[in-house]
Amino acid sequence: MSAIRLFKLSALILVSMTTISHAEGKAAEGEVLAREWCIRCHNVEPGGAFKQHPPSFAAIAAYRSDEQVYSRIMIPPLHSNMPQIVYVLMPENVDHLLAYIRSLEPK
């Protein structure tokens, strides 16, 4: 197994071990973060258009589980334009972002 695969695997295990804390994220703080860090590429508005690239946060909320969203923020795929944002955000900020994305889920 290559070093990078091993790294990704251990990161994923770490991510799955920390999923319990998600409930504590605050959507209002997540919205502030989204407008600062994510709006450059993503549509972060409620009801954001679905068929676009990168996906709107509303579309992500509709189609992805918390675990999927969390791990895509923590470990974006190689060759993705998605920045390694986790190096500038505190872990609790990722929880806030997740709470905001979840709040956009269509009812």
Ligand code: HEC
């Ligand atoms: C420089 C542009 C850019 C910025 C800034 C950016 N993203 Fe992304 N993001 C992308 C692209 C392109 C994709 C689609 C490719 C991929 O999934 O890696 C993506 C995909 C994602 C996905 C996975 C979507 C899916 O299909 O499940 C999530 C979750 C996500 N971004 C969250 C965020 C959050 C949260 C922020 C702000 C902290 C952010 N992104 C900032 C470009 C960006």
